[in-house]
Amino acid sequence: MSAEPLLRIDGLYKSFGALAASNDVCIDIAPGEIHAVIGPNGAGKTTLVAQICGQLQPDAGTVHFDGRDITLLQQDKRPALGLVRSFQITSIFPDFTALENVAMAVQLNAGHSFHFFADAGRDTSLNEPAMGYLKTVGLQASAGTPAFALAHGQQRQLELAMALALKPKMLVLDEPMAGMGPDETAHVISLLNELKGSVTMLLVEHDMDAVFALADRISVLVYGKIIATGLPEEIRNNAAVREAYLGSEDDADA
Amino acid sequence: MVNKRNLVFVTAAVLAAILVPQVLTMLGEEYLIGTASRIAIYGLAAMSLNLILGYGGMVSFGHAAYFGVGAYVVGILSFHVFDGSSIMGFQGTDAAVLSWLLAIVISALVAFVLGALSLRTSGVYFIMITLAFAQMLYFLFVSMERYGGDDGVIMYNGRNSLPMVDLSDDTSFYYVCLTFLLAFLLLFVLLVRSRFGKVLQACRQNETRMRALGCNVRRYKLAAFVIAGAVAGLAGALNANHAEYVSPDYLHWTKSGDLMIMVILGGIGTIIGPVIGAAAFLLLEDFLPLLFDATGFPTFKEHWRIVFGPLLILVVLFARGGLVGTFSAMRGDHER
Numbered sequence: 001m002s003a004e005p006l007l008r009i010d011g012l013y014k015s016f017g018a019l020a021a022s023n024d025v026c027i028d029i030a031p032g033e034i035h036a037v038i039g040p041n042g043a044g045k046t047t048l049v050a051q052i053c054g055q056l057q058p059d060a061g062t063v064h065f066d067g068r069d070i071t072l073l074q075q076d077k078r079p080a081l082g083l084v085r086s087f088q089i090t091s092i093f094p095d096f097t098a099l100e101n102v103a104m105a106v107q108l109n110a111g112h113s114f115h116f117f118a119d120a121g122r123d124t125s126l127n128e129p130a131m132g133y134l135k136t137v138g139l140q141a142s143a144g145t146p147a148f149a150l151a152h153g154q155q156r157q158l159e160l161a162m163a164l165a166l167k168p169k170m171l172v173l174d175e176p177m178a179g180m181g182p183d184e185t186a187h188v189i190s191l192l193n194e195l196k197g198s199v200t201m202l203l204v205e206h207d208m209d210a211v212f213a214l215a216d217r218i219s220v221l222v223y224g225k226i227i228a229t230g231l232p233e234e235i236r237n238n239a240a241v242r243e244a245y246l247g248s249e250d251d252a253d254a
Numbered sequence: 255m256v257n258k259r260n261l262v263f264v265t266a267a268v269l270a271a272i273l274v275p276q277v278l279t280m281l282g283e284e285y286l287i288g289t290a291s292r293i294a295i296y297g298l299a300a301m302s303l304n305l306i307l308g309y310g311g312m313v314s315f316g317h318a319a320y321f322g323v324g325a326y327v328v329g330i331l332s333f334h335v336f337d338g339s340s341i342m343g344f345q346g347t348d349a350a351v352l353s354w355l356l357a358i359v360i361s362a363l364v365a366f367v368l369g370a371l372s373l374r375t376s377g378v379y380f381i382m383i384t385l386a387f388a389q390m391l392y393f394l395f396v397s398m399e400r401y402g403g404d405d406g407v408i409m410y411n412g413r414n415s416l417p418m419v420d421l422s423d424d425t426s427f428y429y430v431c432l433t434f435l436l437a438f439l440l441l442f443v444l445l446v447r448s449r450f451g452k453v454l455q456a457c458r459q460n461e462t463r464m465r466a467l468g469c470n471v472r473r474y475k476l477a478a479f480v481i482a483g484a485v486a487g488l489a490g491a492l493n494a495n496h497a498e499y500v501s502p503d504y505l506h507w508t509k510s511g512d513l514m515i516m517v518i519l520g521g522i523g524t525i526i527g528p529v530i531g532a533a534a535f536l537l538l539e540d541f542l543p544l545l546f547d548a549t550g551f552p553t554f555k556e557h558w559r560i561v562f563g564p565l566l567i568l569v570v571l572f573a574r575g576g577l578v579g580t581f582s583a584m585r586g587d588h589e590r
């Protein structure tokens with residue numbers, strides 16, 4: 001890991017009242033790396049994602065992306081740098097069709113939208129790429145379905161397609177597989193595997209199979225603190241991690 | 255959306271609108287041509303509100319401000335012609351082209367300033383601040399003694415002058431209003447389908463997502479706010495001409511409420527809904543009192559709003575898409 005990290009999170013601190021949701025969080029992610037962040041519910045994973053992407057401002061600490069300090073950069077300016085997120089709680093345009101949802105992302109990636117007269121719904125420069133991203137996530141058959149009418153798992157796929165349509169350098173994915181069936185999960189794992197190397201990722205995920213299948217490195221977040229960062233094997237065998245997190249699963253299995 | 259059935263429907267509606275003065279004259283009810291003009295004018299104003307309310311999800315409770323500013327521009331310019339005085343070093347004018355253009359530009363500017371400030375807030379705060387700004391303007395005009403204060407400005411010179419068209423003729427004036435309405439309808443169809451229109455509709459559905467997709471939400475909302483303000487200003491200028499009179503009532507919050515009712519009654523977020531709503535609202539306003547008088551409920555004549563209010567509530571509760579939504583549901587349409 002000699003290369004300059006693409007994302008550098010340094011000393012991030014964020015509290016909600018007395019609760020420290022991020023407590024001195026430091027993570028470096030190298031270009032091309034898939035870095036998983038795992039941790040129990042309420043550990044502060046979504047809060048971390050929100051600060052990386054500008055939805056929340058940290059109380060202290062810095063976020064650098066591509067060598068630039070973006071700690072205070074407005075969130076809507078970040079996708080243009082190549083920093084793109086997905087949401088844990090599906091966030092789509094319910095009245096638009098699946099295709100229109102992705103076409104909106106393509107449109108926003110293509111520059112400003114002060115075009116007042118041409119019919120955007122028939123714009124092949126929007127619809128063709130949008131259809132491509134729907135195919136990528138396996139949703140092409142539902143292109144014309146209003147997003148609110150999609151099954152939950154399909155909405156998750158749509159969420160991902162919209163993120164991809166911004167042509168990210170780095171994807172920050174907040175539990176992308178949550179709520180997906182096994183087939184869809186397998187599809188997304190293989191999709192993220194294909195993107196591996198070309199797109200850097202911070203992957204928050206509960207599905208341990210997915211995490212160990214994809215991640216180059218893993219950070220474990222518990223009560224807002226990173227208690228361990230390392231290769232998947234190191235994390236699997238880390239005593240503190242087993243106790244704080246994986247251990248509870250072993251207990252449940254036993 | 256433009257299928258054959260719609261095309262036939264639109265053509266028939268446009269033809270019917272064009273024939274309104276002839277039909278009314280034949281029926282000996284010429285005085286209703288004025289009502290038809292008002293429907294076109296308020297249809298325009300309600301459509302402009304629908305752009306931000308129905309498509310952009312901005313609940314502006316002060317839209318009458320732009321209607322009133324446009325009207326006052328026309329009224330004040332006309333006043334100075336009659337008065338022979340100048341305003342900020344300029345002469346007044348009676349010319350329709352110039353004063354209507356100024357009405358559009360000035361109401362757009364006011365919308366830009368007030369929109370830029372209001373759009374820093376959202377939700378209930380946005381409703382309150384747009385209402386507050388509109389009421390501020392209302393009291394500003396009330397306090398302008400020169401322009402009649404409470405009583406407003408009477409345009410003693412009559413309607414503006416337009417080359418080759420006699421605006422004082424009610425039929426000609428109706429056609430001018432109708433032309434503006436049809437032009438804006440066409441523009442509106444293009445607008446809501448364009449990239450800009452899509453952004454606006456996406457912002458209404460999920461603003462957080464738009465930001466995460468890299469959209470500077472406020473910029474687009476402000477642009478829509480300014481367009482809506484400009485068109486409302488034009489409607490106000492037309493209404494000043496129709497009535498040959500302008501008063502602070504044009505900007506009163508109840509006027510903003512009326513516009514909002516027209517939008518909801520006709521069908522919020524639909525293209526033609528606000529025009530239908532304006533027609534229904536103005537016709538009910540004109541005819542409910544007469545109807546009560548004729549059917550032997552004279553007590554209701556004065557208090558027709560007692561019936562009108564519950565009627566509106568029924569529409570909101572049971573005809574969720576407004577009149578347009580109910581109509582297309584009966585036709586078996588499944589799109590808005």
Ligand SMILES: Nc1ncnc2c1ncn2[C@@H]1O[C@H](COP(=O)(O)OP(=O)(O)O)[C@@H](O)[C@H]1O
Nearest residue numbers: 016019021039040041042043044045046047048
């Ligand atoms: N906006 C907020 N206000 C107050 N507390 C919050 C807020 N957002 C999150 N929290 C709290 O911060 C902690 C971390 O939440 P979150 O980041 O969503 O955890 P995770 O995504 O790891 O499940 C939780 O205890 C949660 O209740």
Ligand SMILES: [Mg+2]
Nearest residue numbers: 045046047088
């Ligand atoms: Mg979470």
